[in-house]
Amino acid sequence: MAERVTNWSGSVSFTPETIAAPKHTGQLITLLKRAGRDGATVRPMGSGHSSTPIFSTSDVLLSLDNMSGVLEVEPDAGWAKVLPGTGLRDLGEQLAEHGVAMENLGDVDYQAIAGAISTATHGSGITLGNLSSTLIGGVLINGLGEEVPFGVDAGVSPAESVSDDLLRAAQVSFGTLGVLTSLTLRVEPAHHLHRLNWITHIDWVLENYAELVETNRSMDFYWYPRSDLAQVRTLNKPGDEPALTPEGEPYTELKKDVTGPNYEVIPNDRMLHFEEMEYMLPFDQDLAAFRRVRERVKAKHRAEVGWRVLVRTIAADHAMLSNTEAEYRQGSPSMTIALLQNNTLPFKRYFDDIEPIFWQFDGRPHWGKKHTLKGAELAPLYPQWDAFHGIRRSMDPDGLFMNDYLHELFGEEK
C-alpha cells in the first residue's frame, strides 16, 4: 500500500496500492499494459485540486510530475506543445521565454495543465473560452497502451478542429480516454494586463453588471454574504480600461491596482483552503439566478457561510463534455456562480440547499467541484453525451481508467 492521498481541500482521500511517476511515454505504456494484465485500474492525477473523487483509486495512482515542461513553441503559428505535468505557473514563465502566453487562466495557477484542462477549468471573460478550448491537439495513451495522436497532432488543421470528434472528446475527459502525454495549446503573443480590484456595495454591481461585462476584457465579482459588500475584479490590456468604475461612498475602495504579464496578474494566491460548488448557467445580464441565490443565502445561511459567492462569465466552446459546450445553449456564453466555504466549516447543508436553484436555471456543474448529479441527470444536459461515451469505450474498452465515482457519474454499471 502507498501512503494516503488527500486532495487540496481535504474532503477527498484514498489509499492507492501504488503511486507511479513515469519519466517518459515508454515507461507509462509498460505500466498501463501491466496494470491491464493484472486486472488493476489506473487514475492519473494532476495537482489534486479537484474536490470530487475523479482521481481516486485503490489500485494505481499515476503522477505526471516527472513529465513536465514546454516541448516546442511556434509563436507565428500560435501554438505550443507541452508536457502534461507542467504546472500552470511554470507554463506561464516558460511560454513567456518564447514570447507567447495562454489566452486566459483561472483564479489560481497551482494546477497541472493536463489536470486543469481535463475538468474544463476556466477564468472569466464573455469572449474568452475555458482552458480546454485552447487544446487543439495532443497525444494520449489509451486503455490498450496505444499511443493515439489527436487534433493537429493527427494532421487535423486548427480550422477543422471544431468538427474533430476525438479532439472534442479529449478536451474535457477526466483521464477516461487515456493519459495525456503531450498537449498542443493555442497560444497568443505575450501580453500585459492591468488588474483593478474594487470593494463596493453589491447593489452597485447589480445595477452596472451588463456594462461591466460588456466593456471589460475580463470581469468577475465576489459577494460577501455577511456584509453585502462585493469585490469587483477587472482585467484589461493597459490603455483599454473602460471609464465605468465602482463608486458610492462610504463603501468603495480600490484594493488592487497592478499591471504585468498575464500569467502573473490573472492568478491569485489562496492560503485559505475551501470547498466549492460551481455551476455554469445561461448568461443573464439581469443576474436572476444570482439574485435568487442571494435571497436564499440571506434567508437561511448567512450565519454559517464563512466565505464568498463568485460570479464569472465564459464563452461557449465545442468540447463534448464542456459545461460551456455550445450546442446546448445555441452558442451563447455562460455565467457561473460558485459557492465557496472555508474547509473548516460545514458545507453540505449549504451546498445541498442552493444546488436546486442552479438546476432551476438550467445549470451544468463544474466537473472538479462539489455537485450531486449522476449520469441520468447529466446525460440530457450534454447533446454529445452518447458520442463521448462511444469514443471513451473505444479508447478504453476494459475500463482501465474507471473508478466507482466515474461509474456513477456516467450512469454505468460496474
Ligand SMILES: Cc1cc2nc3c(=O)[nH]c(=O)nc-3n(C[C@H](O)[C@H](O)[C@H](O)COP(=O)(O)OP(=O)(O)OC[C@H]3O[C@@H](n4cnc5c(N)ncnc54)[C@H](O)[C@@H]3O)c2cc1C
Ligand atoms: C484553490 C482552487 C482554485 C480553483 N480555481 C478554479 C478556477 O478559477 N476555475 C476553474 O474552472 N476551476 C478552478 N478550480 C478547480 C480546478 O482547476 C480543477 O479541479 C482542476 O481540474 C484541478 O487541476 P489539477 O491539476 O489539480 O488536476 P486534478 O484535480 O489532480 O485532476 C483533475 C482531472 O484531470 C485528470 N488528469 C490529470 N492528469 C491527467 C493526464 N495527464 N491525462 C489525463 N487526465 C489527467 C485526473 O484524472 C482528473 O480526472 C480551483 C480549485 C482550487 C482548489
